[in-house]
Amino acid sequence: MTLEEGRRVRLAQDLVIGEAVTGEPGAVVGLLALGAGIEGTVERVDGELPESQEVREYRRLKALHEDYGHTMPAASRERLEAELAELEPEWAAHHERGGRVTVRVRWDNGFVLDAAHEDVLTPL
Secondary structure (H helix, E strand, O other), X not given: OOOOOOOEEEEOOOEEEEEEEOOOOOOEEEXXXXXXXXXXXXXXXXXXXXXXXXXXXXXXXXXXXXXXXXXXXXHHHXXXXXXXXXXXXXXXXXXXXXXXXEEEEEEOOOOEEEEEEHHHEEEO
């Protein structure tokens, strides 16, 4: 999904923001939740989220395999190929969805949600 400043979006799932507490330790008096379906406008696109550890490891192992795989002993190369195969589904999912961004959204009810992952938003 491509989110850009000024784009209208809808919250795709309920979000619980946090707990309100009093001065007493552990005394929760409520919480704020935004219900799925509310709509708002993207005010700012902050940038891409970092890749997962599995994606970074896949990139590292793939580069190692491409650069030095032909010089490795057979057992080491096979172990490396097995590790790559294990990480392949995570890599494929990352590649399919592309880079993910965070945004600042001003909801129509006046609330502002900052650093929201695009995964919880649906473009209108």
